[in-house]
Amino acid sequence: MSYSDYSVGAPVVDKAAPDGPIETRWERRKFGVKLVNPANKRKVKIIVVGTGLAGGAAAATLGEAGYQVTSFCYQDSPRRAHSIAAQGGINAAKNYRNDGDSVYRLFYDTVKGGDFRARESNVHRLAEISRQIIDQCVAQGVPFAREYGGLLDTRSFGGVQVSRTFYARGQTGQQLLLGAYQALERQVNAGTVTMYPRHEMLELVVVEGRARGVVVRDMVTGEIETHLADAVVLATGGYGNVFYLSTNAKGCNVTAAWRAHRKGALFANPCFTQIHPTCIPVSGDHQSKLTLMSESLRNDGRVWVPKQIGDTRDPREIPHEERDYFLERKYPSFGNLVPRDIASRAAKEVCDEKRGVGPSGLGVYLDFDDAIQRLGRKAVEAKYGNLFEMYERITGENPYEVPMRIFPAVHYTMGGLWVDYDLQSTIPGLYVAGEANFSDHGANRLGASALMQGLSDGYFVLPVTIGDYLASNKLPEVTPDAPEVVEAEKAVRDRIETLLSINGTRTVDSFHRELGHIMWDYCGMERTEDGLRKALELIPELRREFWNNVKIPGTGAELNQSLEKAGRVADFLELGELMCLDALHRRESCGGHFRGESQTEDGEAQRDDENFSYAAAWEYTGRGSAPVLHKEELLFEYVHPTQRSYK
């Protein structure tokens, strides 16, 4: 039986989801949760893996509540988690602009932006909480951009027609993360949180069907340690690095989530990947990562390519009437601010027509000439100065003089571990927050919504819902000599030993690059039946070669960056296969998942609600063995699915 002969299992049901009027669901759920007595919280241990917005916020808040928290991150400090790199902003339905915004509109925009593949209840809760997040962050001293009257400034982002994005220059993620980090360090000081930087989670400990701990590797000494607890939270980010080149940090990986998946947590919608339209194009084979240029640039920059194929003139010499401002032409009402999936695909289309620009032909212009003439260079500099500088450092070109060249790149993964309304996975006691879960963005995330979701999960949702599990279940004590613990630790040691003993002829990076090419070519911006089937042949072959021919110098008992990478790439080699299968089985286009076979006459994504209005949650059955598909049907009681139109 081949991997693509998956079977369909029982539907997966979100038992925590409340019903009734949507605007009362979160209130009623909060009232419905059992509470842990404050005196008992001190005796409850919670592990939080990852210190980005979701993990940092969760660990800090759980610590404030009085739980005993243990927090892990692979970086040398929790402040370095990749949330720090988010540039543009954070959405919130404050309606400070009096432009018709509301919780309901943010909810509506997010469900629609996600192309009707997200759960309504979750999205509405996210929109409600968005307002509290801004309050919380301001109280922490986050230096948001302000107007002269001292009040908060906002800007517009793709896919919406209101101005609801709060920002701190082009470094909003950094400032929000530092807020969460500082709150976390405050709890370290208070003794409620114990922090383990430079520790990587390599296995989940499941005892009697419940998540009870993690096995981690101390990345400095190589020591393998087991940490036990009453519940485990994974806030370990997305898996965009399966493509090798992405806007993720080099260390971002799927290992923690994948280990949990192998232990029984369902993995939902793995093929839902966001390709961000405005990144700096690839410059050569040495390229190690891609750099995003914030979506906020599309507020003032105009995207274009020459009308003529083969027009290699300096862009400044191409007159306006010979330029194709293709987003403004195709989508007159949203123009350059269409959602990310649409902008990316439009850029790919013009490059496929051989009208792309730059040495590789894989690029389009993002031009600020009009904005500079309209607003003046100073105003443009105040808004985007740091982004322009970054562009110039990387490309050696001055965007005040010459239009930027941009091209889509992998940026975010909407898929992730399946969770219910409480953010609990299918393993009791295992909670998943932030990008690591699949819950709120459907098939496409709107700009400035990742920060909102990470902080919503971490500050406001998870600390409440996890209490229900802890108060409702009497958890027996687990000792380090329990067979499940010993077995988990042994699995980690065996795997490291196997990796080190292969001593082949290829580096880890060479495998990672090859996997990335396969994923980009066949599971990237456009997917087809033939391409995905091809990828499903290539990936297992590559995985076999990896396990026979990878070369990892050094030992396991020291800081060994090749070994760290090898463990992550080994998991990407399994995840990639599942992503391709998920993309193959979903014979519709929706959001970031574009199937060549399913498009409208004018080339837009054609959804198939009759057959695919569900989240696809996959069950692991063994490496390379066909997984089982569990469907969660999606009901749309409020926002009725329509063909998304931004025209």
Add this chain to the structure above:
Amino acid sequence: MKVNLRVWRQRDAVDKGRMVSYVVEDASEDMSFLELLDVLNEKLILSGDEPVAFDHDCREGICGSCSMVVDGHPHGPEKATTVCQLHMRKFSDGATITVEPFRAGAFPVIKDLVVDRGAFDKIIQAGGYISANTGSAPEAHSTPVPKSNADRSFAAANCIGCGACVAACPNGSASLFLGAKLTHLGEMPQGQPERWERVVNMVETHDDAGFGGCTNTGACATACPKEIPLDVISQLNHDYLKATVGGRRKKA
């Protein structure tokens, strides 16, 4: 382009360490400096050597992981640029480039170019925050912040905690890092209640961690990839004096 590298190699914290020379023949001017090290490491692995260990993560100049001294400058000679954003077009063909870890008493070397900057987290733990438990915040617009304060606060909050200031300082002082956090929080109305307590606790922790004192050489601000202004140290000294000699700090 061809590049000659002299790289600090040190097995672990107790190893004495030494400079080792390598040649990379096939560098490209579009590479970042870390991509040059990637190319070197691929070669080292295939020839049976150990790759050079170095900290890095986002590679877009914001996480603060990368930390090496290139040709005597923390993050290299390019102004306002982290080493991950330093590109080879800034070097000439055939150049010899020296690469060392950030060196400071409070940043012990772990391996090769990797150092332990955990002392920075300890300084933040001592008071680099505003105590506002989740859920306790008032409406965001209930406290307007003058734009000039917000802007100065942001300029200081821009610090990425990389430690270049410490590596550049002849005394191994982290005063710029300290001053940046104190200014970030101290410019905000929300930061006032804990202001005097904060400065004393953070300074004490800084000193205990083995960082040196400030003698106003300004090397830190010159090396800072985020151009944190030197006047945050004046702010630090001002707040520290007011808190201690000025008696603003109320003993608990």
